[in-house]
């Protein structure tokens with residue numbers, strides 16, 4: 001059996017349990033398209049895909065403003081490394097589901113992502129989305145592989161509910177939720193969680209480009225990010241909850257979030273107070289975070305870290321400028337673990353909003369989907385096979 005066929009059979013595991021064996025490098029790369037490739041998250045995806053061992057970038061798509069131009073002409077490139085050669089001359093297409101690729105990443109603006117992602121899934125494309133539109137849908141996995149890989153079991157139900165054939169939608173969480181939940185997971189497993197109080201200091205790149213006007217953010221803090229507190233209070237309930245075979249059961253946590261925009265380029269800092277179900281010493285909390293380790297299959301995915309939570313001891317860390325790139329941007333960095341006079345424990349965490357909170361998260365989700373057999377070679381179907389968009 002070829003590695004791709006073998007990895008397909010791995011998708012049949014009951015209960016969505018991660019197999020302990022390593023995911024193997026495929027014989028042939030899966031062809032990836034990026035919707036919203038010109039945006040700040042899309043650029044990160046393009047950059048990460050350029051060197052990816054399992055995926056090959058074959059299509060880029062964006063708005064009418066960009067389509068018809070080469071990627072190099074259309075994009076306002078923000079990364080410090082040059083535009084990858086593989087992407088420079090690709091012609092930017094519109095967001096119609098007629099792309100020559102096996103699956104798509106979506107980094108579309110949320111004003112358009114909802115129906116476009118549905119059109120692609122209906123046309124047979126697996127959609128790995130960064131956008132908020134489908135995150136809380138009753139049959140769509142909101143996925144952090146280290147936290148809730150078993151939620152992939154919702155995909156067959158989604159296909160049945162929506163009449164999708166090979167297509168489906170999987171999403172990653174909001175950028176500040178991603179780092180928070182990665183840190184909550186080992187604590188939930190070891191001690192149980194009751195209450196979470198979190199105050200965020202979020203980077204301006206979290207608002208896309210051009211984002212917050214410089215005159216509003218320079219030398220200032222803006223104590224409001226539209227919709228962010230609601231997302232931070234809702235998404236962890238789904239991520240830390242369970243899929244029972246027919247629906248998601250929420251974790252039932254008490255969560256209160258305050259979200260602030262600060263004049264930092266990349267990296268969301270979060271000050272968290274936690275109420276635990278089981279009494280734990282600070283040393284036990286620290287140990288649970290430090291020992292958090294993913295299994296063999298997950299660790300062998302190209303973007304995964306074996307230890308995705310890094311604990312630092314300096315009293316003035318983590319800091320966005322110094323720590324956002326830890327673990328190539330895929331780690332959540334935790335410091336200042338101490339007693340909380342109101343709850344049980346307080347700590348500070350940091351994660352890279354564009355990597356762990358967006359492009360890297362989507363890439364890891366796609367790698368898990370590939371290893372579990374959810375991606376198919378679409379080349380035999382032909383790029384012109386387009387499903388009718390639903391009436392809306």
Ligand SMILES: NC(=O)c1ccc[n+]([C@@H]2O[C@H](COP(=O)([O-])OP(=O)(O)OC[C@H]3O[C@@H](n4cnc5c(N)ncnc54)[C@H](OP(=O)(O)O)[C@@H]3O)[C@@H](O)[C@H]2O)c1
Pocket residue numbers: 035036037038039040041042061062063064065066067095106107108109110112113130131132173174175205206207208209353354357358
């Ligand atoms: N920034 C973050 O930290 C972060 C983290 C997690 C999730 N997200 C989510 O990821 C998505 C992308 O965010 P971003 O920060 O990359 O935003 P962005 O920089 O504003 O990019 C938006 C992308 O969507 C495309 N687009 C806009 N309107 C369109 C239309 N009518 N039709 C087709 N394409 C259209 C743009 O294409 P043109 O260039 O052609 O206009 C661009 O490629 C959003 O849903 C956001 O909420 C962002």
